[in-house]
Amino acid sequence: MRGICKRFGPTVALDRVDFDVRAGEVHALLGENGAGKSTLMGVLAGAIAMDTGAIELDGRPFAPGHPAAARTAGVAHIHQELALAPHLSVAANVMLGIEPVHDGTLGRLGILDRSELRRRAAAALARVGRADLPLDAPVARLGIAERQLVEIARSVAIGARVVVFDEPTSSLTRAGVAHLFELTKALRADGVAIVWISHFLEELRAIADRCTVLRDGANAGTFALSDVRDDELVARMVGREIEALHARSARQRGEVLLEVDGLTLHRGEVLGIAGLVGAGRTELVRAIFGLDPVRSGRVRVRAHGGPRSPRASWRDGVGFVSEDRKGEGLALARTIAENVALPKLPSWPTAPALAAATSASIETLGVRCTGPAQRVRELSGGNQQKVALARLLFADCDVWLLDEPTRGIDVAARAEVHRLIDGLAAGSSGDRPRGVLLVSSQLPELLAVCDRIAVMRAGRLGPARDVRDLDEHALLEEALP
C-alpha cells in the first residue's frame, strides 16, 4: 500500500500511509484509538474507498471496490465483531459467498452442490485444526473462540493471500489464544501474509515479525520487533506535541456531587476517565447514569443513594451525553427543541412553548441552525453534538457525564466543546460551577481539560490522580494491558 490518503469530512483519517506485508510474515499494526488502523485495513479489505494512493497485491495493482471483490482477490478481514450468520450452519458460514454449484445445467440454475460444499467446508475446518466442529450445527450454538475459527476457516476456504486479524485475542481464553497462535504460525508457514492489530505488546512479541506504528493517520515507523524496545514503541504511538488547546480557567473545587466506589466527583472540577476502547469506561458511566443495571457497588448523587434510572438521574441533576450520537443520543427525525427539552418537558409542550423554553440553551451552545424547529438530522455532526450538550444545559444539570463528546466532530467544534467544559467547571459569567466526568480516548484532550484523571483497564478503575503529575506516556502505559 503506497501513499494511502483518506478524509472523512474535515478530519484526515489517513495521511499518505505506506504499508507493506510480505508473504509468510506476521506484521503487527499498532497505534492509539483513532490512529487510523481500522481505516487502513478497511481500505485494504475494500470496505472503505481511499481518496488517493495505490495498492498492489502479489505485484499486481489492486483496487477493491467493495469487500466481496477484496475477498475474491484473496484478502480476508477478520473483525472483532465476527461477520457470521448465526442461524446458518457451520458449513454454510465457511462457504458463504463461495457456495459451489453442480456442473452443467443444474449449476447454471444455481443449484447447490451440497456434498462438495460440505467437503470443502470440512477441509477448511481441518486446516484450522477443528475437524471436530459439527458441520450442520447453527453457528449461534458455538462459543466465541469456535466462531472465530469458523471465520478463519472461511478465509482458508477462499484461499486468502492476506489475512487481517483485528484484535483477535480480546475475547479468547488462554487456551484459545495458544491455539490461535499455532494456527497463525501454520498459515505463515504456508506463505500467507498476516496483519495483526493489537494493543498487547507482549502478545505482539510472541507472534509478530515486524510492526508498523500509526499515529494520527500517518505511518510513524516500521520496525523489526527484535530491534525495538517497548518504551520506544509507546513513544512512537504517543509522539505528537500536545496540541495547543483551550487555556484552563481558575477553578474552585466545591462539595462532592457524585460518589461511586473509589471515585468522587466534586463541584467545580473536570474528572477524566482514560483507557482503551473496551476497557469498560462507557459501561461505567452508563451504570452511574442508570441506563445499565448496577450489579454491585453504590452510586450516590449528593445525598441520594438507591437504585438509579435515567429518569431519577435527570431529576437529581445528572445528565449524560452518549458516545453513540446517532444511535442513542439524538432523535434525528425530530426538532432541535424536542431533543433538547425531552428530559424536562414543560406541562403543555406545544411547538412554540418548546421553542421558547429551549432557545436560550441552543443559543448559549452556539448551535448553527435555522431555529429550534429545525430537524436535528439536517445539522452537521458538531452541531448535533451541541444539541446533545444543550439538553444538559436546559435541564440545568450539576453533574455532566460526557462519553467521548468530541468524537467525530471538527476541530472548531471540538474547541467549542472544550471551552464549554471549562466554563462549566469554572462557573463562567456568574453561573454556579458544575462537575464534569469526561470519558475520552484522546489523551491530549484529557490532559488539557481535566483536573484529575483515572485510568480504566480491563474493567478496573485506577485511582484518580492530579493532571499535573501525569503525561501521555504515563497514561498510555497504565492503560495498556
Added chain:
Amino acid sequence: MRVVLSRLGPLLGLGVVWGLFAAAIGGKFSSWENQRLMLLQTSIVATAAIGATFVIVAGAIDLSVGSAIALGTVVIALLLGTGMSPLLAAALGIACLGSIGALIGRLVTGRIRLSPFIVTLAMWGALRGAAKGLGDNGPVYVDGKPWLMDLMQNSGAGRFLGAAPGVWLTIALAVLAAFVLRATRFGRHVFAVGSNEETARLCGVPVARTKLTVFLVAGVCAGLAAVLQLAYLGMGDPTTAEGHELRVIAAVVIGGASLTGGEGSILGTLVGALLMTVVDNGCTKLGLANWVQEIVTGAIILVAVVLDRLRLRRS
C-alpha cells in the same frame, strides 16, 4: 412558506383529486348530498385511524383493527340485547376493545418483548374468531331502535348541524387527539419513542408505559369505530370491517406518517382517509368497476409515499 406547503401536502393532493372528479362528473359528485355521504363513509375508518396514528408514530403497527371493530359490534349488539342502556352498552364495548389494546401493549412491552406485528397479527385472527363465536357465526340483530343506531343517520331529521352525528363524533375525537399528540407530554413522548427509542430511554421517558398507552388509545378508538359501524349496519356483524386494518394503515401513511415511527399527524390521517373515500366514491360515480378503484387506491398509496420521500430528501 415551504414548511406550510409541506405540511399541507396531503391536503393539496386531496383538493386536486377532488377537483378532478368534480370536473369529470359534475353535480352528481360535488353536491352537498354527496359530500355528506363521503364524510359518513370516511368516519369509521378515520376514527380507527386516529388511534392507529398514535401506534404508528410510536414506531409500532396494529394489524388487528378490522377484527377488533367486528368484535366490538358483536359485543355491543349482544349487550343491547340484554336490555342494557345504549350508553352503558357502548361504553362497555369501548372498554372491552380498550383492554384488548392494553393487553397488546402489555405483550409488546413485557419481559419477553414480542414484536407488535406478531402480536397484532395473532389478534387479527383471534379477535375475528371471538366475534364469530360470540355471534354464533352470524349477525346479531338489535331489537327495537335504541338511539345509538341514529349516530350514522344521514337523512333530514337525523342530521345534526348538517351531518350525521357520528361524523361530528369523529371530528371531536380528531381535535382531542391532535391536541394530545401535539400539546401534551405524552404526545411528545410518543414522537420521541417512535423516532429513537434509545434516545427516549436516555432522556428518562417511560418507554414501556408510553407504548402500552398508545395501544390502549388505539383500542379505545377502535371501540368508537365499532359503535359507528354498529350504527351504520344496524346490527352486530362478526364478518364486518374485513380489510379495515390495511385501510387504516393506508390512511395514516398517505397522511405523511413514517412506518418507522417518529412522524405523522392527525390532520394528515384524516386527509388520507378522506382521499381513499373520494377515490372510491368518484370511481363508482364514473361507472368504473370495483377492480379499477382498488388499483387506483393502491397507486395513490405509492404516489403519496414517494412524494413524501422526495419532500424529505429535498429538505
